[in-house]
Amino acid sequence: MKTSLDPNTWAVPSPVWVVGTYDKDNKPNVMTAAWGGICNSRPPSIYVSHREATYSHGNIMDRKAYTVSIPGDEYIKEADYIGIASGKDTNKLEDTGLTAVKSDLVDAPYVEEFPLILECRVVKVDKLGLHTMFVGEIVGIKADSKALTDGRPDLQKIKPILFSSGDRGYHSVGSRLADAFTQRNPLK
Amino acid sequence: MKTSLDPNTWAVPSPVWVVGTYDKDNKPNVMTAAWGGICNSRPPSIYVSHREATYSHGNIMDRKAYTVSIPGDEYIKEADYIGIASGKDTNKLEDTGLTAVKSDLVDAPYVEEFPLILECRVVKVDKLGLHTMFVGEIVGIKADSKALTDGRPDLQKIKPILFSSGDRGYHSVGSRLADAFTQRNPLK
Numbered sequence: 001m002k003t004s005l006d007p008n009t010w011a012v013p014s015p016v017w018v019v020g021t022y023d024k025d026n027k028p029n030v031m032t033a034a035w036g037g038i039c040n041s042r043p044p045s046i047y048v049s050h051r052e053a054t055y056s057h058g059n060i061m062d063r064k065a066y067t068v069s070i071p072g073d074e075y076i077k078e079a080d081y082i083g084i085a086s087g088k089d090t091n092k093l094e095d096t097g098l099t100a101v102k103s104d105l106v107d108a109p110y111v112e113e114f115p116l117i118l119e120c121r122v123v124k125v126d127k128l129g130l131h132t133m134f135v136g137e138i139v140g141i142k143a144d145s146k147a148l149t150d151g152r153p154d155l156q157k158i159k160p161i162l163f164s165s166g167d168r169g170y171h172s173v174g175s176r177l178a179d180a181f182t183q184r185n186p187l188k
Numbered sequence: 189m190k191t192s193l194d195p196n197t198w199a200v201p202s203p204v205w206v207v208g209t210y211d212k213d214n215k216p217n218v219m220t221a222a223w224g225g226i227c228n229s230r231p232p233s234i235y236v237s238h239r240e241a242t243y244s245h246g247n248i249m250d251r252k253a254y255t256v257s258i259p260g261d262e263y264i265k266e267a268d269y270i271g272i273a274s275g276k277d278t279n280k281l282e283d284t285g286l287t288a289v290k291s292d293l294v295d296a297p298y299v300e301e302f303p304l305i306l307e308c309r310v311v312k313v314d315k316l317g318l319h320t321m322f323v324g325e326i327v328g329i330k331a332d333s334k335a336l337t338d339g340r341p342d343l344q345k346i347k348p349i350l351f352s353s354g355d356r357g358y359h360s361v362g363s364r365l366a367d368a369f370t371q372r373n374p375l376k
Contacts, residue, residue: 002300002305002330002331002332003330003331003332003333003336004328004329004330005328005329005330005331005339006328006329007231007232007325007326007327007328007329008232008326008329009226009229009232009326010232010304010306010329010340010341011203011205011224011225011226011234011256011258011304011306012203012258012304012341012343012346012348013201013203013343013348013350013361014225014226015199015200015201015225017199034226035225035226035227035228035229036199036225037199037202037203037223037224037225037235038197038199038202038222038223038237038353039223039235039237039316039319039321040223040237040316040317040318040319040321041197041223041239041317041318041319042317042318042319043195043317044195044196044197045316045317046199047225047227047235049226049227049228051229068199070199070200073365076365076366077371077375078371078375080366080368080369080370080371081371081372081373081374081375083368083369084369084371084372085372085374090374094374094376095374095375095376096374096375096376097375097376112190116198116199116200117190118198118199123316124314124316126312126314126323128227128228128233128311128312128323129228129229129230129231129233130228130229130230131227131228131229131230133227133228133323135314135316135321137195138195138196138197139195140192140193140194140195141192141193141194141195141196141198142190142191142192142193143190143191143193144190144191145191148191149355151193152198152354152355153198153200153352153354153355154352154354154355155200155201155350155352155354155355155357155359156355156359158200160200160201161365162201162343162350162361163368164341164342164343165226166340166341166342166343167337167340167341167342167343167344167364168367168368168369169343169364169365169366169367169368170364170365170366170367170368171343171344171361171362171363171364171365172361172362172363172365173201173350173359173360173361173362174359174360174361174362174363175359175360175362176355176357176358176359177261177264177349177357177358177359177360178264178268178357178358179356179357179358180268180271180351180356180357180358181268181271181272181356182268183265183266183268183269183272184269184272184273185269186269186273186278186282186283186284187265187266187269187283187284187285188282188283188284188285
């Protein structure tokens with residue numbers, strides 16, 4: 001027997017991604033997004049959603065590009081601050097001591113200290129309501145070599161942060177449970 | 189100094205969500221999706237992406253509804269099987285011993301054994317490439333009482349599975365690290 005709850009954004013887990021953009025004066029800005037994910041395999045694409053009131057929203061509309069820098073969980077305070085402060089009021093890179101690097105592939109900066117970066121060209125903009133969804137084709141990936149196993153990103157080495165809207169908390173990743181795509185036979 | 193990698197779906201983390209639909213004969217079907225996430229806060233909305241070749245794709249196009257049932261990590265084998273087999277060939281609920289329950293809010297079934305359910309009405313369909321993105325407004329949530337703290341879903345009680353495309357693995361959640369929205373001051 002299940003309890004019925006009113007509609008809310010209570011799916012789990014959500015990522016903690018730091019979205020990098022340039023403003024009209026070429027000042028780099030960063031914004032933490034928990035509304036993001038992979039949405040297409042070919043071409044490989046992700047999305048992030050921002051409220052129209054945010055500085056990042058305007059930057060992405062102007063430049064049609066963004067990066068996603070994925071912090072390891074040692075950067076939880078930086079990620080939380082970046083999600084609260086606005087680039088309209090302050091320089092969040094200076095405030096956190098993080099380093100913006102210009103992508104060589106898209107018109108946006110990424111965070112040098114974070115282990116995995118996705119460089120995206122905006123291919124679709126959808127105003128869904130409070131949030132606008134920006135679908136970005138991944139045109140390049142940058143990674144720290146210590147985040148890779150056999151040349152591929154390894155979640156256990158990246159240790160990304162998880163967000164849960166229902167409990168308004170950040171959570172860590174645990175252990176590797178199993179290889180995917182192995183249970184080829186019915187269980188019953 | 190970072191290594192450049194070719195474009196791929198190597199963001200982390202991805203969810204492991206089981207999407208419930210009805211086919212044209214009212215047979216319930218389930219399909220595991222790792223391409224999914226929250227995309228809008230008002231109205232609260234999620235998306236899942238499916239390849240056009242999948243049985244679920246046709247079901248959602250016909251019924252304009254789906255549910256997302258979020259398994260705890262004790263159901264990792266069931267979730268993996270449901271992501272491999274096709275409802276065109278078999279009844280995946282019978283094959284896993286899981287129970288389909290008709291939603292009272294949308295024209296789709298959910299999985300009774302899983303702790304958190306999102307009931308969605310399709311509001312947007314976008315063919316992005318190999319995958320089609322189905323944006324769904326969350327019109328209701330069903331949860332086991334043991335998955336809730338103060339009436340809200342608690343990630344530590346749900347223990348959802350994480351998927352990582354880069355290492356093709358499933359991972360568990362770890363511990364709760366911090367409350368979100370607390371770091372209101374610059375760190376430097």
